Amino acid sequence: MIQNSKEKINPAIAKDFFENNIRRDLIQILSNEAEAINYLIENFPTSAQILVETILKTKGRVVFCGIGKSGFVARKLVATFSSLGIVSLFLHPAEALHGDLGMVSSDDLFIAISKSGSGIELEQIIPLLKSQGNKTVLICCSNGILTQLVDLTVVLPFKKEACDLNLAPTSSSTLCMAFGDALAVVVSKLKGFGKNDFAKFHPAGALGKRLLLKVSCVMCKESELPFINFDTKFEDLLLTITSKKLGVGIVIDKDKKLLGVITDGDLRRACEHGPQIFAKKASEIMTPKPKTITEDILAYDALSIMEEFNITSLVVAQQDGKVVGLVHIHDLLKSGLSLD
Numbered sequence: 001m002i003q004n005s006k007e008k009i010n011p012a013i014a015k016d017f018f019e020n021n022i023r024r025d026l027i028q029i030l031s032n033e034a035e036a037i038n039y040l041i042e043n044f045p046t047s048a049q050i051l052v053e054t055i056l057k058t059k060g061r062v063v064f065c066g067i068g069k070s071g072f073v074a075r076k077l078v079a080t081f082s083s084l085g086i087v088s089l090f091l092h093p094a095e096a097l098h099g100d101l102g103m104v105s106s107d108d109l110f111i112a113i114s115k116s117g118s119g120i121e122l123e124q125i126i127p128l129l130k131s132q133g134n135k136t137v138l139i140c141c142s143n144g145i146l147t148q149l150v151d152l153t154v155v156l157p158f159k160k161e162a163c164d165l166n167l168a169p170t171s172s173s174t175l176c177m178a179f180g181d182a183l184a185v186v187v188s189k190l191k192g193f194g195k196n197d198f199a200k201f202h203p204a205g206a207l208g209k210r211l212l213l214k215v216s217c218v219m220c221k222e223s224e225l226p227f228i229n230f231d232t233k234f235e236d237l238l239l240t241i242t243s244k245k246l247g248v249g250i251v252i253d254k255d256k257k258l259l260g261v262i263t264d265g266d267l268r269r270a271c272e273h274g275p276q277i278f279a280k281k282a283s284e285i286m287t288p289k290p291k292t293i294t295e296d297i298l299a300y301d302a303l304s305i306m307e308e309f310n311i312t313s314l315v316v317a318q319q320d321g322k323v324v325g326l327v328h329i330h331d332l333l334k335s336g337l338s339l340d
Contacts, residue, residue, distance in 0.1 A: 029162045029170070032162035032171055033162050033170065033171050033175075036158065036162070036171035036172075037175060037178050039157055039159060040156055040175055045154055045156065045157070047153065047154045047155075048179070048183075051183065052183060052187055054109060054135060054137065054152065055086070055109060055187050056187060056190060056191070058107070058135070060087075060106075060107030060108035060109065061087045061089050061105075061107075061108045062089070062109050062111060063090075063104055063108045063109065064077055064078050064081075064089070064091070064111050064113065065090070065092075065096070065111070066112065066114060067092070067093045067094070067121060067122075068169075069173045070114055070176070071090075071092065071093075073173050073176050073177050077177070077181075077184065080181055081180075081184045081187075084184050084188035085188055085193040086184060086188060086191070089104075089108070091103065091104065093121035094121055097121060097124060101125065106132050106133040109137065110126070110129050110134050110135065110137065111136075111138075111139060112125075112126065112137065112146060113138075113139050113176060114138065114139075114146060115140060115141045115169060115172045115173075115176075116140065117138060117141075117143050117144025117147050117153075117155075118145050118146055122146055123145060126146065126149045127149060130149075130151075135151050135152075136150040136152075137153070137154065138153045139154045139176060139179070139180075140153065141155065141156050141158040141176075142158070156175050156179055158171070158172055162174075213299040213337070214297070214298060215293060215296070215299050215302050215316055215325075216295040216296065216316075217299065218299050218327060218331045218335050219324075219325035219331070220325055220327070220328065220331070221324060221325040221326075224244065224246075226243075226244035226246055226249045226326075227249075227250055227252055227323075228240055228241075228252070229252070229282065230253060230259055230281070231281050231282065232251075232282045233282075234277050234278050234279070234285070235278060237262060237282050237285075238267070247263070247264055247313065247328075248261055248262065248263050248264075248312075248326070249262035249282070249286075251282050251283070251286045255322065256322050256323050257321040257322050258290070258317050258322075258323050259286070259288065260282075260287055260288040260289070260290060261286060261287055261315060262285055262287070263287065290315060291305065291311070291315075292315045293305065293314050293315075293327070294317070294318070294319070295316050295324060299327070302332065303329065303332045303333075303337050304339065307339055312328060312329045312330075313326055313328045313329065314326070314327050
């Protein structure tokens, strides 16, 4: 029986239909953008290799310039290039014509980004830069007036935008950004840019901390340390360990040289002797010759040692055995380190 048009559609069915359509449309847009990148791969421009060689030969900075969506792509590529050790700068076309052009030196490489290969501001900027000796490049998706002005043009093969209207820069901006990322990674690789270099530009990031953060930056020292003398009695050493809140006591001689440590495990084992524990001294409870590290090693390596030997802290000592600090696993984790 045909349902009466006046009857209400089941809300649950309508909701499923609506959600399925959204999911389908989202996936289709992503598929369209993926197809745009695959089309570029299949029809890769030979001028791209020349651009890589040009960037490698550049003595100054790589200056990206674009307006509208192309400007946002240019800004993103500046961030990517810079983080990979390629000194870059974003130049706004309109601001360039009102004084910012002075930021560009003759050794800089100028790269304009324009989907259509045109732009009034860029038409004025490029001849001025060429007159002062700058190499100029255009990355576009179609030939325009700018292709006649620059030294090198890289046309990215492109069919259509991902949007239904084929108007909003979607696939084209994704294509340009992906191509720019490829440029940055390849140039960086050829320059020999490594993990340690990357860490220097990302000191607050996980990799930066892993490769740069030293034990000296996170260790407890001086008045924070739970120092205990060799002959300190149980009651007093227990008070010291408790008050310093590090879960360990550091047994030292008169020159602050390490003799041993007293951990929570040492205390529990000592308590098995009953009341006699109060007559014992630090020397009778401590673990002699504990593992130590120096303050100049990486904090990440300290964390690795703790993980390997299932311990929560390490005494930091100099080569002569003098204690200068203690690093606790909690401090390492708070700093953002992890073994993942």
